[in-house]
Amino acid sequence: MTTTTTGPIAYVEGLAKHYGSMGHPPYQWTINTDAPWTSLTRPLSQCRVTMLTSGGISLCNMPAFDPMARNDHRLDAIPVTAGSTDFQIHDSYYDHRDADQDINCQFPIDRLRELASSGEIGSLAPRFWSGFMGRIYNRSKVLTESGPAFADELKRDGVDLLIAVPA
Amino acid sequence: MGLVCRVVEEAGIPTVCLSTGRDLTQQVRPPRSVFVNFPMGNAFGAPFDSGSQMAILRAVLACAVTAREPGTLTDLPLTWPKPFALEPGKSRM
Structure with a gap:
């Protein structure tokens, strides 16, 4: 930690x-106005x-994410009952x-399960999700392929609300 | 991730994004986002601090109920106890 904020x-x-210091051109961030x-x-x-x-989190019985991944559209479904100590990052x-x-x-899966148990939220879908890891440069694929395919899976599970936690 | 939220929202499912990168989120503009000024990797706070984890999770859920404007970004009034910095590539794999 060199800089304070x-x-x-x-x-x-x-x-x-x-x-830039590694010789990469500046990343062209998406700028949306609506x-x-x-x-x-x-x-x-x-x-x-x-x-x-999107934090490179996978179950220990699944392959690890590539820590240096670029354009990795991998998306893991995680059973809602997964143990909170059964993950690797x-x-x-x-x-x-x-x-x-x-x-x-x-990725507060235990807290979400507590909210479902207490009735603060109606229920949890049968699957949590991990994917869309950082540094996706082919963003049109998210918009036209991997994103819509993910939305279809959420519909299959009857999801009313998605919480997304980038990293 | 903001892009994914936008696609899912367009497909008819509401989303809330919990961001630790305020400027990044402002640019991508997901439908609803909550910003917490914590280090990337600690979006819900410290390990084993289930009280803070739950409080932040509840704030995220509340945003889903209260937000009315597309692109709403809500700042949580929380402070990380130690200084922190952007250090890409220096963290553990």
Whole structure:
């Protein structure tokens, strides 16, 4: 830790500098001026919820993610009953030493299960998700292929609300 | 990830994104996002701090209920206890 910060980190500038120093051209970030919208139509206590992480998190009985992956559209379905100590994390993009100890600080599956048990949310879908790891440069594939295919899977599970946690 | 949220939302399923990169999220503009000024990798706080994890998760869920405007970005009033920095490539694999 060399720099201290009080406000939000300037990731756009910082990442351009970092990758620029490695000889990469500046990443052309998507800049959107509007956003799509679907209203939540029922109270949380009746919603079926699931969660997606892009943090290179996989079950120990699955192959590890490639920590240096580029354009990896891999998407793992994770059984909703998976044990919170049954995960491995492989991603060079962020510091996951804390999440290695407790997956819930990045992918809070135990907390979600508690909310489902207490009835604060209606239910959990049968599958959590891990994929769309960082550094996807072929973004049109997300928009036209891997993203819509993921949405179809969520519909198959009757999902009312997706929580997405980038890393 | 913001792009994925946009695609899923367009397909008819509401989404909330929990971001630790405020400027990145502002650019991609997912339908609903919550920003927490914590290190990337600690979006829900510290390990074994189930109280904070739950509080942040509840804030994310609340955003799904309260947000009305497409592109809503809600800042959580939380402070990470130690200074932190952007250090790509220096973290463990």
